[in-house]
Every structure is written in C-alpha cells, then in structure tokens.
Amino acid sequence: MICMRIENIRKKMEKKGIDALLLVSDSNRNYMSGFTGNESFSVITLDRAIFITDSRYTQQAREEVKEYEISEYKGSFSDYLSKLAKELNINKLGFEDDIISYSQYLEYEEKLSCELVPIKGMVQELRIIKDNDEIKNIKKAASIADKAFKHMLTFIKASMSEKEVELELEFTMKKLGASGLSFTSIVASGVRSSLPHGTATDKIIQNGEFLTMDFGCVYNEYCSDMTRTLVIGEPNDKMKDMYEVVLAAQKKALKTIKPGLTGKEVDKVARDYIQSKGYGEYFGHGLGHGVGRVVHEMPRISPTGNEILKPGMVITDEPGVYIPNFGGLRIEDLILVTEEGCEILSKSPKELICIK
Ligand SMILES: [Mn+2]
Incomplete structure (x- = not known):
C-alpha cells in the first residue's frame, strides 16, 4: 500500500521534473509513510525514501515506517536538510507551498543550495481516491x-x-x-x-x-x-x-x-x-x-x-x-x-x- 503510494508519487515527481520531495504536513507525510505521529519529515527521491524525525519519535517511526530509511536529526532541521540535499545531489526539491509558512520557506531558501519547487496538491491528488x-x-x-x-x-x-x-x-x-x-x-x-x-x-x-x-x-x-x-x-x-x-x-x-x-x-x-x-x-x-x-x-x-x-x-x-x-x-x-x-x-x- 505504502509502496504503491511511493511509486505513484514518483511518477508525479518525474512529470513535474523534480528529483526530490520534502513532506512536512502530518496528513501528506503520514499518508505516504504510515507514520501516526507528528512533527516529522520525509524526503522522497526517485530511488530513496528517508524518514526524518527527532528522539521523541524515532522508536515509533522504526515500528511504523517500514518502507523508509529512518534518520534521527538533532538541532536545526534546515541545517540537516541542507546537508542531506548535498549528499543526495538534489537539484530540484519539491515542497508543500500550501502548508509551509513563509518564514520556513525563507529559511530553506537561505540554507539550501538546490532549487525549491512548489508542488501544491501533488499528494492530495493521490489522497482524493480512497483505497x-x-x-x-x-x-x-x-x-x-x-x-x-x-x-x-x-x-x-x-x-x-x-x-x-x-x-x-x-x-x-x-x-x-x-x-x-x-x-x-x-x-x-x-x-x-x-x-x-x-x-x-x-x-x-x-x-x-x-x-x-x-x-x-x-x-x-x-x-x-x-x-x-x-x-x-x-x-x-x-x-x-x-x-x-x-x-x-x-x-x-x-x-x-x-x-x-x-x-x-x-x-x-x-x-x-x-x-x-x-x-x-x-x-x-x-x-x-x-x-x-x-x-x-x-x-x-x-x-x-x-x-x-x-x-x-x-x-x-x-x-x-x-x-x-x-x-x-x-x-x-x-x-x-x-x-x-x-x-x-x-x-x-x-x-x-x-x-x-
Ligand atoms: Mn462537512
């Protein structure tokens, strides 16, 4: 079920011309991962899926999120993301422009060296049909x-x-x-x-x-x-x-x-x-x-x-x-x-x- 969702979102990512997707909202991130907690992140690329959380949720993520690599961050998430984007050679990172606040956007823009691409509604379009x-x-x-x-x-x-x-x-x-x-x-x-x-x-x-x-x-x-x-x-x-x-x-x-x-x-x-x-x-x-x-x-x-x-x-x-x-x-x-x-x-x- 989660595998199918990841497959489907990758098709949409390719169409949109982005090589990675950052999910922050509870509803989109959890739909795509099976996680039931909050305040966590996921980065999906065309060949990897990384679930990023802090120590409050690491154990829960390991239990619930089977299709992702689990990564725990400390300190600033935008610093972590910036490093990850370089490691993975991300050029165009899709983000939820209908969810992320303007100040968060400015912070990502300042710290990330890749292009930020708005993907409004991309996950919601999958969510519209219920299994x-x-x-x-x-x-x-x-x-x-x-x-x-x-x-x-x-x-x-x-x-x-x-x-x-x-x-x-x-x-x-x-x-x-x-x-x-x-x-x-x-x-x-x-x-x-x-x-x-x-x-x-x-x-x-x-x-x-x-x-x-x-x-x-x-x-x-x-x-x-x-x-x-x-x-x-x-x-x-x-x-x-x-x-x-x-x-x-x-x-x-x-x-x-x-x-x-x-x-x-x-x-x-x-x-x-x-x-x-x-x-x-x-x-x-x-x-x-x-x-x-x-x-x-x-x-x-x-x-x-x-x-x-x-x-x-x-x-x-x-x-x-x-x-x-x-x-x-x-x-x-x-x-x-x-x-x-x-x-x-x-x-x-x-x-x-x-x-x-
Ligand atoms: Mn109503």
Whole structure:
C-alpha cells in the first residue's frame, strides 16, 4: 500500500521534473509513510525514501515506517536538510507551498543550495481516491458518530446548555473507540443555529428551538463528518418548511451523485432547489467537500468545484438554510462515490426529530 503510494508519487515527481520531495504536513507525510505521529519529515527521491524525525519519535517511526530509511536529526532541521540535499545531489526539491509558512520557506531558501519547487496538491491528488482500508476506517468513524447521535437522542433535554450537549457527544464518541475529533464540534441552538459554524456556548437550549449538531470523529487516522438538526419541543410552520426544503435538497443531491459529474453540477442541483423555494439567499456555503485524513479535503462540491467525481471519493452532502435572528439548520451525510452512484455512510435518520 505504502509502496504503491511511493511509486505513484514518483511518477508525479518525474512529470513535474523534480528529483526530490520534502513532506512536512502530518496528513501528506503520514499518508505516504504510515507514520501516526507528528512533527516529522520525509524526503522522497526517485530511488530513496528517508524518514526524518527527532528522539521523541524515532522508536515509533522504526515500528511504523517500514518502507523508509529512518534518520534521527538533532538541532536545526534546515541545517540537516541542507546537508542531506548535498549528499543526495538534489537539484530540484519539491515542497508543500500550501502548508509551509513563509518564514520556513525563507529559511530553506537561505540554507539550501538546490532549487525549491512548489508542488501544491501533488499528494492530495493521490489522497482524493480512497483505497479499501481507508474506506473501512472512514466507515468505522461514521458508524461511531451514528451511535453517538443515537445516544444523544436519549440525552438531550430542554434546559441543557449547548456545552453540556457538546461534552456528552464528544465523550460518547471517544468511549465508542474514536481517537479524537475530526474538528471542533458545532452545537448551535435557537437564534444561534443561524451561525453555520456556531460552536457550543453556555446558552440554554429551549423549547421551540432548532438544535444543530455538526460533528465527526477520527478512527485510525480517518475522519467522519455529519450534521443533524433536531427540534426541541414543537417546531412552528416556518421551521417545518425550512426543514422540508433542506431535506429535499439534500436528497436530490444524493440522487444526483455519480462518477463523471463535477462537484459544481451536484452543488447546483441542491442550490437551485433551495433557490426555487425562496431560501436561496440563506444558503451561503458550498454543498460539500471531500473527507479523509483531514475533514476538509479534495474534491470541492461547491459552485467552484471543477473536480470530476470518481469511484472511491468520499464526500459530504450538506445543504443548509440560515436565517439571521431566527435560526437555521443543516443536514449532512458522509457519502462514498461508487461505480453506480453513491453509498451513504451516515446511517442516522434524517426525518425531523422533535425532542419532547
Ligand atoms: Mn462537512
């Protein structure tokens, strides 16, 4: 698996005309190596793969990174890299220009005698299609989130604070085997539910309010992502209408997703429908995004999403309607693009649930 990834990245390196690649970001470096720690580096050339870390991680790297030579550095990494680049006769070193900070770049530029070539997206392009093991891990992360949601339905009551809900949700996911959270959970109720990314506060959840929970967990380095919106007590007619529109838009997009379409085309189906129901101005974000080692990755499912959907991509379908000073909602499923269309990985119910 790692061998295949290295082979594939070398093909891309040759195309790009670089003879070495420096990987610094956790997601790219670990995808290419099998490492599960952080703050380490790898240098891949056309015939060697070197994993570089410090004493905190050397033993772990020896256990996890089987396809690389393991090297431990002390002191300044840029000094180490400069020496290595000379030893290996590197002329053009690809670097993650979308990850490395400007000050890091300046430091490398000063110390290295080789040319630095930006390779933005090169590893991400490989990561966009998930293999069977990656899909298994994402499915497990999604099922943990589903179980946690089911538990939350028995836990949530009016008069709880958003933070109490958040804590129980996160505790439950970890108890069910998650190693961490995909991102800071969103728990937004009442007027705060019009904040698409409203994180939990001390606000007390009350009857007659929407409660939006957008959350996900990490399992074996892979993320899940889902959103459900509940109503506490009874919804009014406007809330019911908003919910029906968002749910119908979400389902229309699900029916549309299949290989060969662009993210833009899928987004348009949900967006046009929401627009036709009069809520167009209240749906500001993209319909979805890819999910993998990080919760937002390629492809984009939005008005700017030009990537073509292919089997093995994992994406979200998450339309929402947010009315300032009133409230809002979003419904999000995690989806695997298949040969025939798609498989829904989030199994939680989507019909409006009212918490009595
Ligand atoms: Mn999402």
